[in-house]
Amino acid sequence: MKGTQMNTSSTALPGGTWTLGDATVTRFGYGAMQLAGPWVMGPPADRDGALAVLREAVGLGITHIDTSDAYGPRVTNELIREALHPYPESLFIATKVGATRDAQGNWPTARRPEDLRKQVRDNLDSLGVETLDLVNLRMGDAQGTRPGPIAEAFETLAELQREGLIRHLGVSNVTEEQVAEARGIAPIVCVQNMYNLAHRHDDDLVDRLAADGIAYVPYFPLGGFTPLQSETLSRVASRLAATPMSVALAWLLRRSPNILLIPGTSSVAHLRENAAGAGLALSPQDMAELDGIGRP
Numbered sequence: 001m002k003g004t005q006m007n008t009s010s011t012a013l014p015g016g017t018w019t020l021g022d023a024t025v026t027r028f029g030y031g032a033m034q035l036a037g038p039w040v041m042g043p044p045a046d047r048d049g050a051l052a053v054l055r056e057a058v059g060l061g062i063t064h065i066d067t068s069d070a071y072g073p074r075v076t077n078e079l080i081r082e083a084l085h086p087y088p089e090s091l092f093i094a095t096k097v098g099a100t101r102d103a104q105g106n107w108p109t110a111r112r113p114e115d116l117r118k119q120v121r122d123n124l125d126s127l128g129v130e131t132l133d134l135v136n137l138r139m140g141d142a143q144g145t146r147p148g149p150i151a152e153a154f155e156t157l158a159e160l161q162r163e164g165l166i167r168h169l170g171v172s173n174v175t176e177e178q179v180a181e182a183r184g185i186a187p188i189v190c191v192q193n194m195y196n197l198a199h200r201h202d203d204d205l206v207d208r209l210a211a212d213g214i215a216y217v218p219y220f221p222l223g224g225f226t227p228l229q230s231e232t233l234s235r236v237a238s239r240l241a242a243t244p245m246s247v248a249l250a251w252l253l254r255r256s257p258n259i260l261l262i263p264g265t266s267s268v269a270h271l272r273e274n275a276a277g278a279g280l281a282l283s284p285q286d287m288a289e290l291d292g293i294g295r296p
Helices: 047-059 075-084 113-127 151-162 176-183 203-211 227-239 244-255 268-277 284-291
Strands: 017-020 023-026 064-066 092-097 132-138 166-172 190-194 215-219
Touching: 047 075, 047 268, 075 113, 092 113, 113 132, 113 151, 132 151, 132 190, 151 166, 151 176, 166 176, 176 203, 190 203, 203 215, 227 244, 227 284, 244 268, 244 284
Parallel strands: 064 092, 092 132, 132 166, 166 190, 190 215
Antiparallel strands: 017 023
């Protein structure tokens, strides 16, 4: 259920907007994973603070929130529901399925048709909606992508889409071959993979998706940097009197118009800092130095 009770700011967010399926969303979004407890398990230490972050995100004008019922589990979805339901018409909530949590905090895969149907139902229930805006099928494992067929799992989500439980489909933590396989089954509106200044393995994929009007949603915008790479990033950040995170986010927005950002935080101040930092102006010299970080 969506309503119109919550007002949003008219302040323009960096990057403008992107058409995601049948919705227009801000390219600067918010990832809710960090709102759960340590290791993404259990409730947050500061529940009121977590609710405040979500309300501030919408107040800033963010219309794209990324979550999963596996976070907590259920914790982030229930926080989103408590903070924002009934949801503004403009709010687009993306979730993901394909893994669950065990008592040790691991992420065991769960991609059998019955597993996926249960996860979709759980997301519907915890978010308090009749239809999920976007469901990403997460493949691979906690260590990264893994080759292998995607058809059975993705066909299950396509069936749930035809049943009216899902509006749009996407894929996450996938190889280029898996992207192609999924697109042969049903249209996708986004790919969500690890990608940043230091990890440019998806450069060609980003460009191909942009040409086809498909969003690319990177996670870990500062993950996997070596000391040498960090030195380059820090040098540019120091010259601009900015944080490395701000520079990394600004570079992603400049990299391609189909890149949607979902940086996460459990702090209102950090959320505001990320939103401001992503709008950092980068000169041709800055871009040239930054582009060299992930190049051979």
